[in-house]
Amino acid sequence: MADNYLGRKMEEYLARPASDRNPRKPLATLGRLLLKNRSHRGYDSRFIVREDQLRRIIEVNTRIPSAQNRQVLRFRPVLSDEAPAILAGIRLGGALPDLHLPLPGTEPNAFIIICSTVAEDRxxxxxxxxxxxxxxxxxxxxxxxxxxxxxxxxxxxxxxxxLPFEPLLILAIGRGIEKIELIPAGSGDSLAYYRRNGTHYVPKLRTEELIISR
Incomplete structure (x- = not known):
């Protein structure tokens, strides 16, 4: 009886349209992540980044390479209550000075300050x-x-x-609201990012431009 039941259920499942079956969530492949990992200079101010989210992001440092395995980097999470102290001293989009980014109301509300326990070197x-x-x-x-x-x-x-150590870099973290597109570029093209009709364009050299010929 059990075998017949399972057999009937499998037949019913296979007879259903593919759209009705539970589709598997697309894998977060490296290629997909790299395409989505764009530098956002405008964020949804209604979305508040949580402490556990920053901790999860910082946690990757327990699994990545480190020169001579010294592991000298330290991280200071900054949540929304402290964010104004960082926002007062930064400006985003150095190649677009006329826009004065971030635009009012689109500021990030969380940051990670990256420090080093030793003097900065290569x-x-x-x-x-x-x-x-x-x-x-x-x-x-x-x-x-x-x-x-x-x-x-x-x-x-x-x-x-x-901070007990020298800060080297700050990561802004939030839910980006910008439309960003990569465009192919040649060796003689300008690589400066720019904006047009609400879209942020980022030129990226083609693969053939990156490979040194034998």
Missing amino acids: YVDIDLGISAQSMLLQATEIGLNGLCIGSFDRDRIRHEFR
């Missing part, structure tokens, strides 16, 4: 790049967006947040 910078990209990919996987901010007053941020 190995720290390598770790910094791996860490920042990994955290932004993790943010993308959980439905958020982000942006690397390298231009800020390090002394002010260190004093404001009583």
Whole structure:
């Protein structure tokens, strides 16, 4: 009886239209994450990033490479109640100074300050790049967006947040609201990002431009 029951249920399932079956959620492949992992300079102010979300993003650093395995980076999560202290000293979109980004009402409300326990050197910078990209990919996987901010007053941020280590980079985290498109570029083309009709365009060199011929 049990075998007949299971057989009937399988036949009923296979007879249903494919659209009625429970489709599997698309895998969060690296290719999909890389396409979605764009630098957002405008965010949904109604969405408040939670502490557990920032912790989950920071947690990727327990699983990524580190030069000589020194693991010198440390991270200070900044939630919405402290966000104004960072917003006062940053400006987004350095290549679009006339826009004065972020636009009022689209500011990010969460950040991650990345610090180093040792003096900055080439190995720290390598770790910094791996860490920042990994955290932004993790943010993308959980439905958020982000942006690397390298231009800020390090002394002010260190004093404001009583950081025991030198801050190197700030990640803005939130739910992006911008429309961003990649466009192919050649070696002689301008690589400056720009905006047109509400869309943010980012030129990216084609694969053939990146490969050194034998």
